[in-house]
Amino acid sequence: MRINITSVMVDDQAKAQKFYTEILGFVLKVDVPLGEHRWLTVVSPEAQEGTELLLEPMGFAPSRVYQKALFDAGIPLTSFGVDDCQAEYERMLKLGVVFRGKPTPMGPVTVAMFEDTCGNLIQMVQV
Template sequence: MKIHLTSVFVDDQARAERFYTDVLGFVKKHDVPVGGQDRWLTVVSPDEPEGTELLLEPAAHPAAVTYRDALVADGIPLAQFAVDDVHAEYERLRGLGVGFTQEPTEMGPVTTAVFDDTCGNLIQIATEPQ
């Protein structure tokens, strides 16, 4: 068994697509209309094009909004992405205007930082020791 797909709830799929591709560097894998203005919109790591897909899912359901907003209010990231160097990625993303709620922080053997994805979520980046 392996994880094939996971999702983040987003306020605006077009804005999420721009942020996750242009800023974070993911690449679009699927973009299929599913009714109205909603799309089955997934992105993947350019390093693993056949790897786990991230669905940029519309936050249309009230429960999704309540859940996501409660996590943000408590400062809890919805997802975590692995990076080679949290400090370098933090500087790169800050240079692109990304707002962080947690600067790079050593947490035992792991270094993490948390940013706002501009679409309603907090996302954590992490580097494990090599």
């Protein structure tokens, strides 16, 4: 068994695609129209055959409640690994990304949390 796809709930797929590709640097993998939405996935440029991230529209009312509760509580929906948290923080700040604090060492890892413009907090982690 392996993880093929994981998802983040987004309030606007077009906005999410732009942020996740142009700001975070992910690569578009699949874009298939499905009625008013799309099956839209991105992947890491370093692992294009690896796990896909589904930019999932929030068509299910409880998902909106869940997303808002996490955001309001300051809890990240997911985490992405980076090689250099400080460098990514500085790069993303220049692109206008909103962070919830500076990179913080926590034992053997360094973390920083940012807003993805689609209603989520995302944590980046340097191990």
